[in-house]
Amino acid sequence: MFENINSLPADPILGLNSVFNQDRHPDKINLTVGVYQDSNGATPIFSAVKKAERSLLSEQESKAYLHQSGSAKFVKHIPSLLLGDDLVQQLDARLETVMTPGGSGALHLGAKLVSMSSRSARIWVSDPTWGNHYPLLQSSGLHVETYSYYDAELKGVNFARMMESLSQIPEGDAVLLHGCCHNPTGADLTKPQCDELIELMSKRNLLPFIDIAYQGFGKGLEEDAYLTRLAARTLPEVIIASSCSKSFGVYRERVGAISIITENEKQTAAAQTHVFSAARCSYSMPPYHGGGTIGRLLDDENLKLEWQTELEKIRCEMIETRSELSKGLNAAQNKVDFSFLNNSSGMFCYLGISREQVLKLRSEYGIYLLENGRINVAGISKKNLPVMIDRMSRVIGLT
Numbered sequence: 566m567f568e569n570i571n572s573l574p575a576d577p578i579l580g581l582n583s584v585f586n587q588d589r590h591p592d593k594i595n596l597t598v599g600v601y602q603d604s605n606g607a608t609p610i611f612s613a614v615k616k617a618e619r620s621l622l623s624e625q626e627s628k629a630y631l632h633q634s635g636s637a638k639f640v641k642h643i644p645s646l647l648l649g650d651d652l653v654q655q656l657d658a659r660l661e662t663v664m665t666p667g668g669s670g671a672l673h674l675g676a677k678l679v680s681m682s683s684r685s686a687r688i689w690v691s692d693p694t695w696g697n698h699y700p701l702l703q704s705s706g707l708h709v710e711t712y713s714y715y716d717a718e719l720k721g722v723n724f725a726r727m728m729e730s731l732s733q734i735p736e737g738d739a740v741l742l743h744g745c746c747h748n749p750t751g752a753d754l755t756k757p758q759c760d761e762l763i764e765l766m767s768k769r770n771l772l773p774f775i776d777i778a779y780q781g782f783g784k785g786l787e788e789d790a791y792l793t794r795l796a797a798r799t800l801p802e803v804i805i806a807s808s809c810s811k812s813f814g815v816y817r818e819r820v821g822a823i824s825i826i827t828e829n830e831k832q833t834a835a836a837q838t839h840v841f842s843a844a845r846c847s848y849s850m851p852p853y854h855g856g857g858t859i860g861r862l863l864d865d866e867n868l869k870l871e872w873q874t875e876l877e878k879i880r881c882e883m884i885e886t887r888s889e890l891s892k893g894l895n896a897a898q899n900k901v902d903f904s905f906l907n908n909s910s911g912m913f914c915y916l917g918i919s920r921e922q923v924l925k926l927r928s929e930y931g932i933y934l935l936e937n938g939r940i941n942v943a944g945i946s947k948k949n950l951p952v953m954i955d956r957m958s959r960v961i962g963l964t
């Protein structure tokens with residue numbers, strides 16, 4: 566059966582990570598994969614997560630199959646985190662949340678739901694977007710198109726062009742929006758821009774499919790949910806794919822959620838049956854451990870507070886790293902003003918360098934970033950920052 570099978574090319578991000586692991590360069594730096602690292606280059610477990618995990622393990626009495634919607638505590642608390650208590654109460658049975666294996670699982674199920682519900686089965690993603698959006702959405706049966714977003718000249722969002730682009734797309738189509746901390750650019754919309762965007766989506770009857778994978782990494786837990794809450798409060802239908810991987814540091818446990826909002830209780834209940842059916846056709850029901858742990862954490866006010874404090878520390882650290890990188894690069898040369906780095910939000914930003922320069926950083930100095938110039942800011946530590954500044958300055962010919 567398999568005599569004619571050919572290997573597929575490696576995943577652009579995961580493949581690069583493997584090459585990095587084999588690189589023998591003494592000062593090598595990995596800025597590729599979106600995983601938080603502290604100043605020692607470690608990805609520690611949040612202490613609040615560890616405590617919730619211990620309590621779950623000591624009290625767990627069964628390994629019987631879980632309900633398809635996942636841990637009861639998880640699906641009770643995640644909507645409040647995303648939308649706030651008042652809005653959750655207001656939406657009532659118009660909103661349903663289902664636990665998924667990671668944000669990727671949520672994106673997959675959401676895409677399946679759109680694909681079977683929409684006449685066009687088309688979704689529009691920002692240019693650029695997270696590389697894995699394409700295969701994830703396409704393999705769920707959606708046709709993927711792009712709308713204008715980032716402007717390399719402006720080193721930020723070209724909002725006028727984005728709105729122009731969105732006003733051209735056919736009514737009724739789905740639009741993928743990054744809830745916060747846009748991946749890969751780190752360039753987010755301002756609040757007034759979010760307001761204008763949602764107004765346009767309402768006028769043109771566009772379905773927002775919000776991917777929120779970095780809540781708490783940008784401006785704070787509440788602020789990062791601005792777009793998501795605005796859409797949920799204002800529009801009749803919204804799909805939210807959320808990930809707990811980064812915000813709770815539970816990457817390998819695979820925890821996320823899909824939240825569906827429709828015009829009424831009946832439609833939401835029907836949509837949920839399709840989400841369950843799509844899950845049944847692949848993994849049946851979500852794994853318990855990660856979601857069960859987060860459900861416990863969010864159910865305990867003290868643990869929740871401890872987690873929020875830990876998350877806030879990480880957020881502030883990333884802001885500081887960005888600022889140090891920008892200051893360091895500006896001090897090392899005076900040809901390019903790197904202050905723009907401070908405008909990006911979350912784990913990622915674009916360095917604004919060419920593909921050739923990216924490849925040179927990799928081959929000559931063992932510094933790995935994506936070919937589009939995206940770096941994971943958390944990959945820079947106090948220790949490797951001077952190396953990073955020196956090598957960057959050399960490669961872009963500024964010293």
Ligand SMILES: Cc1ncc(COP(=O)(O)O)c(C=O)c1O
Pocket residue numbers: 599666667668669670695748776777778808809810816820821
């Ligand atoms: C924008 C975006 N959405 C979704 C995900 C999926 O996250 P998960 O690891 O929870 O599947 C990621 C992960 O990198 C991401 O960057």
